[in-house]
Amino acid sequence: MAPPERPAGSRRGRRNDPDRRDRIIDACLAVIARAGVAGTSHRKVAAEAGVPLGAMTYYFGNMDELLREAFTRFAETISDRFERRMAFASDAIAARDAVVAIILEDVFGDDRELVLSHELYTLAARQPAYRSITTAWMERSRAALERHFDPATARMLDALIEGLTIHRALDSHQGDSRDVQLAVSRIAAG
Structure with missing residues (x-):
């Protein structure tokens, strides 16, 4: 039996989120404005961006990379x-x-x-x-x-x-x- 077909523009049946990386960068700036660089974490940025914590490392290898982009x-x-x-x-x-x-x-x-x-x-x-x-x-x-x-x-x-x-x-x-x-x-x- 063949696997079910995925909808166009999706991965593993999930909708593609082309703006996710930009949302993460914007969320990082929002967290920095509230908590400072020292108070910024992957967890806080993911929550602010409304993305799973695991998505952070998909787009940014580490916090330094995210801070540079932001x-x-x-x-x-x-x-x-x-x-x-x-x-x-x-x-x-x-x-x-x-x-x-x-x-x-x-x-x-x-x-x-x-x-x-x-x-x-x-x-x-x-x-x-x-x-x-x-x-x-x-x-x-x-x-x-x-x-x-x-x-x-x-x-x-x-x-x-x-x-x-x-x-x-x-x-x-x-x-x-x-x-x-x-x-x-x-x-x-x-």
Whole structure:
């Protein structure tokens, strides 16, 4: 007797789940945002993604591989947003305004992004292998800025964006947005 025919697009009679890997990566970011890298486990990520625990090792050989994929996705998402903002700037004034908007609106748009960024920074500080992710992120930011500013100014603006964004997110006394405009103008004028 021949084995029963499987439905098209399935394995062993189960429905194929083509988005499972992406769900796992997104779930990993959600768990990191809640529990930090130290509190992230295969079990927690599988539960968040709604997948069997055994599926984790099918897609990711170990936690390090999953963390790399998750943080790479996160950094690319932020970089894409940054590049779009800078691409719309048509002149020097619009470019300065775009940098101000990046600081005030885009980077670390919410607490989740703030936590994920700091978790990545801490991991990269402790484990140099993760610096390739932060380096690629900075290179993309600087390249987007270099459409409108010389390389030295782009580097200073990139550091200003990061620093002011962190200060605005963590300081209990929110500064005036005009202070951000002034800082960007001073660096860009140099």
